[in-house]
Amino acid sequence: MTTTATTAVAAKARNRHLALAILALAMGGFAIGTTEFAMMGLLKEIESGLDISTPQAGNLISAYALGVVVGAPVFAAVGARLPRKQLALGLMLFLSLANLTSFIAPDYATMLVTRFASGLPHGAFFGVAAVIAAGLVAPSKRGWAISMVMGGLTVANVIGVPLATWLGQTFGWRLLFVVVGAIGLATVVMLLKFVPFEPAHPEASIRRELGALKRIQVWLALLIGVIGFGGFFAVYTYIAHTMTSVAGIPEFLIPAVVALYGLGMVVGNIIGGRIADKSVMGTIYLVMPGIAVALVVYGIAAHWAWSAFIMAFVVGAIGSMLVPPLQTRLLDASPDAPSLASSLNHSALNVANALGAFLGGTVIAWGWGYVAPAYVGAGLAMLGLGIALLSGLLERRRPLAA
Structure with missing residues (x-):
C-alpha cells in the first residue's frame, strides 16, 4: 500500500473514531433531553396519576431545573481533578439511577425529590x-x-420525547x-468504548475552576441564558395545554406537536453552531429579537391548529439557535476553567426553565389564558438582548483574554 493510501486510511479511521466519540457524547444528551422534555408532553397524565394541579405539575419541572442549577x-x-472521561461516565450512571428512582416514587413529595436528583448531573455532563x-476538533x-x-x-x-x-x-x-x-446505561457503554482517555490537567483544582466566577463576562453570558431563554420554556412547559385548549388539536396528536417542536430544535441547533463559528x-x-418576534407570533397563531403546528416548529428552531453561541461564549470568557464555565451554561438554561415554568404557571393561574406565557417570554427575550x-x-472596552 502506498504512503498516500495509508495516510488516507488512517485519516478515515480517525474521522470515524471522532464521529463515534461525538455520537457517544450526544447519546448522553439524548437521554437528558428525553427525561427533561417528555415531562412537558405528559403533564396531564402526571397531574391525573399523582392527583395534583397543573401548577403543581409544573413544579416537578422546576424541581428538575433546580437540580441542574445546583448540580452543574x-x-x-x-x-475538576478527575479525567473528563471518568467524570462523564459517573454523571451518566448517576442520571440512570436517579431516573429509576422516579419510576418507583410513590407520591408527589417523593417525586419532587427524585426529579431534583435527576437534574443534578445534567449541566455537569453537558459541560x-x-x-x-x-x-x-480544530478551534x-x-x-x-x-x-x-x-x-x-x-x-x-x-x-425520544x-x-x-x-x-x-x-x-x-x-x-x-x-x-x-436504559438509554443512560447504553451511553455508558458507548463512552467507555469510543471517547478517548485524557489525564486531568495537572493544575486542575476546585479553586481554579471557581476562578471563572470572578469574571463579569461569565456572569453576563449566564444572565443572557437565564433571562433570554426563559420565554422558550414558558411556552414549552405548557405546550400540551395550549395545543389542546386553545388550538383545538386532539390530545392524541400532542406527540406529533412535540416532535415538530423538536425538529425545529434540531434545525436551530445546527444553524446556531454554524453561524457561531463565524x-x-x-x-x-x-x-434574541428573533425569539421575541417568534413568541409574539406564536401567541397569535396558537388560536388555529394549522398555524399552531407551524409556530411550534419555528419557536423550537429560533430558541435552539441560542445554545451553541452561549456555550462557546462561556468557553471564550473562561479558558482556564472550561468545565465549570461550560457547565454553568446549563445551570443558566435551567434557571430559565424554572423561571419560564413559574412565570407561565403564574399568568395562567391569574386567568390570563394559555397563550399569556408567550407574551411574557417575548419580554424576557428583549431583556436578554439588552444584557x-x-x-x-x-468587551469592546476590555477584550476577552486569549
Whole structure:
C-alpha cells in the first residue's frame, strides 16, 4: 500500500473514531433531553396519576431545573481533578439511577425529590461533554462540535420525547423513567468504548475552576441564558395545554406537536453552531429579537391548529439557535476553567426553565389564558438582548483574554 493510501486510511479511521466519540457524547444528551422534555408532553397524565394541579405539575419541572442549577457547578468543581472521561461516565450512571428512582416514587413529595436528583448531573455532563468535544476538533470547528453534542438533546425532542410521550399516554407515564435509564446505561457503554482517555490537567483544582466566577463576562453570558431563554420554556412547559385548549388539536396528536417542536430544535441547533463559528456575539444579537418576534407570533397563531403546528416548529428552531453561541461564549470568557464555565451554561438554561415554568404557571393561574406565557417570554427575550448588548459594549472596552 502506498504512503498516500495509508495516510488516507488512517485519516478515515480517525474521522470515524471522532464521529463515534461525538455520537457517544450526544447519546448522553439524548437521554437528558428525553427525561427533561417528555415531562412537558405528559403533564396531564402526571397531574391525573399523582392527583395534583397543573401548577403543581409544573413544579416537578422546576424541581428538575433546580437540580441542574445546583448540580452543574458542584459536580464540575468537585470533578475538576478527575479525567473528563471518568467524570462523564459517573454523571451518566448517576442520571440512570436517579431516573429509576422516579419510576418507583410513590407520591408527589417523593417525586419532587427524585426529579431534583435527576437534574443534578445534567449541566455537569453537558459541560464536560462540550469541553471533550471541543478538544477533539480544530478551534475553528468548536461551535460545530458543541452543536453536535447538543444535537443529542434536540434529537431527543424529535424521537425520544414523542416516543416517551406516546408510551406514557398508552402504557403509563412512569415508563418514561425506565426508557431514560436504559438509554443512560447504553451511553455508558458507548463512552467507555469510543471517547478517548485524557489525564486531568495537572493544575486542575476546585479553586481554579471557581476562578471563572470572578469574571463579569461569565456572569453576563449566564444572565443572557437565564433571562433570554426563559420565554422558550414558558411556552414549552405548557405546550400540551395550549395545543389542546386553545388550538383545538386532539390530545392524541400532542406527540406529533412535540416532535415538530423538536425538529425545529434540531434545525436551530445546527444553524446556531454554524453561524457561531463565524461570530459568537453576532449570533446572539440576531437570535434574541428573533425569539421575541417568534413568541409574539406564536401567541397569535396558537388560536388555529394549522398555524399552531407551524409556530411550534419555528419557536423550537429560533430558541435552539441560542445554545451553541452561549456555550462557546462561556468557553471564550473562561479558558482556564472550561468545565465549570461550560457547565454553568446549563445551570443558566435551567434557571430559565424554572423561571419560564413559574412565570407561565403564574399568568395562567391569574386567568390570563394559555397563550399569556408567550407574551411574557417575548419580554424576557428583549431583556436578554439588552444584557447581550451590555456584554458586547464591555468587551469592546476590555477584550476577552486569549
